[in-house]
Amino acid sequence: MEKQRENQIEQDELFRFWFAGLKGIGNREKIQLTKEFPQKKTLYYIEETALKKRLKEKWTEGKAETITQIIQEGKRRWSKEIVAEWQKKGIALVTYEQEKYPDRLRNISSPPYALYVMGKLPEKGRRTAAIVGARNCTYYGETYARKIGKILSEAGISVISGMARGIDAAGQRGAIHGSGGTFGILGSGVDICYPKENRGLYEDLKKYGGILSEQQPGSPPLAQYFPARNRLISGLADVVIIIEARERSGSLITADMALEQGKDVYALPGSVDSQLSRGCNRLIKQGAGIILSPEELLEELNICGNFVKNLTETKIILETEQNIVYSCLDLNPKSIGQILAETKLSIPELMRQLVSLEMNGKIKEISKGYYVRGNW
Template identity: 40%
Template sequence: MNQQLYQYWFMKNEDISYGKKHKLLEYFFDSYHIYNATKSELMGSNLFDEKTADKFILNRSKFDLNKELEAFYHTPFSFITMEDEKFPEKLLNIYDPPYGLYYLGKLPDFSRCISIVGARRCSAYGKKMAQELGRELAKAGFTIISGMARGVDAYGHRGCLEAEGTTVAVLGSGCDVIYPTDNRLLYEEIAKSGAILSEYQMGTSPLAQNFPRRNRIVSALSDIVVVVEAREKSGSLITADFALEQGKDIFVVPGRVGDSLSTGCNKLLSQGAGVIWSTENFLKDLSTLYGSPVSSIENKNEKKNVRPTLTKEQRTVYNLFDLYPKSLSEVLEESRMDYLKLLSEVLALERMGLLCELFKNNYVKQET
């Protein structure tokens, strides 16, 4: 008997809520017995009235088990359900656990996982921290979990990929729907080193209501949730709330007081979240939490960035900028340089990749 036939049917069945699916599994033991249950047996479970039992049986009869599963096998995707012993144990005891997951790539064992979440419209500072944390945590052997959204999520994934680590993206759409579309290359790279996964049916659009539900899976698969830049009302705080309910630790990259991107982070700090004030010390904190030494492993294949040689004037100008946008007028006042001379040095630094113009005459430092 091919159990996957019945598991795939049960996973595809959208007439039944997750909660009812779990109760049916408790009553009938597995999807095979649910599929073969008679009308009287279904009603005897006290989970169906006569009308819903009739509808259930009618829809079941329309589902061609072999044809449907064979068609799925011809796609690059896979699926796993809670009836499978390899289903992530971390998802079994959360509120409203998914019956199954579709995925592309290879699922890790989820034994040492940290999620990195944050603002979609993050600052240069948020980008730097998310990428650095993703990279250093990957070197230390952690799997990075996030949602592949623009901003912090994407930079966390990219940092992990830079270190040739394993990363998992949990989507708020079908596993075959790339959202946002400009993350197509990232999607493909994640699938090669880790996995893209979703609880939603194939082809499901990225509807707004899907993302809060998605976040409970991001936090559940993680041992620790790291928040890098979050507004007062954001999806990152929803993830943090799920993490608290699930008994997970939360760490936050602090931000500047009064900055809208820091409001959510600083609020979490006031509520007792751990603070990340350097990547090195965060790794030391992880050693305490995991009860064993955690240190960054040097990746021999990592490309070393070579800082360009700067003149004295270029070094002075570069040091006047930081990871938050700063206007030329501010730097002009601080440097007391001639405007044309300052502009010349700024443009030279921009060509070297050391400064980036975020918007008109406002630059941020690009560290190498």
């Protein structure tokens, strides 16, 4: 009896893979068809004339005809062997009618019918935050993204992002080892690592969180997939955090989608002279929450007071000369000449302290003779 039940579940998944992959039928129509045909096996085996008759009761004759043709063509093209290959790669399918489908996505204006998944889904009931921003980011933005991702995940919040180079990747790398986990939403099939240089992050996401996409496995990262991907990032998040964005960028599209979905948006302020901060500064002017520190962000999000207190009370204990040099630095690069002028130390003493601080990971030389504080 148990074996029979397992076979039934396996068959149901095969037919849901078939239905999810039908090209030419939108998400809304697939969800409507699901209400009419809860078991996709029934839809697969129904005769063409009977199917057309039932569809005419729901849609116009022309639309019923088109959908019937797509379904018939989909039967001819479908290959169980391809699905078997996807499953060997660890690709699972979650569809709208299943209980495990993310509740947050049910509530957006255009929910996807299907999600292809490697790893896990975000845990139901656990708070989530999206971290997105510029691909060609600054050290300042990258450091804040990593720090915020880390403390959010340590506080039990799942971090959602797009696994893009720059801010997205930094936020997810920071979040990987926290209890909240992190989830990458791709604008390609889940079996396509894009960009290629994020291969290490891609493999880690499968272990410490998950990779999700509404595109079929094997789908390349086409430009038209990314705006649709952004609605899933904001849809899966309780709050969206923008760290560095130009005035016209995909991150601002994600922010707009979040606002339409009723989500809170926070932005990291930056220099008025920086092109990469203009989008964030504009969002703040329009009413977005401002990130003054990772600790204050946690307080804004009503994270456990003791957790914030412990973070705030953690101080770096340094000797006097080291502290003078360390206090002089921040996330904006400073030259040795600037540091000399501000610290009033001798050149030999300054160089000794710079070497010591860098060896301990407290500061970092990002280009010849220019220093910033190290990753927190």
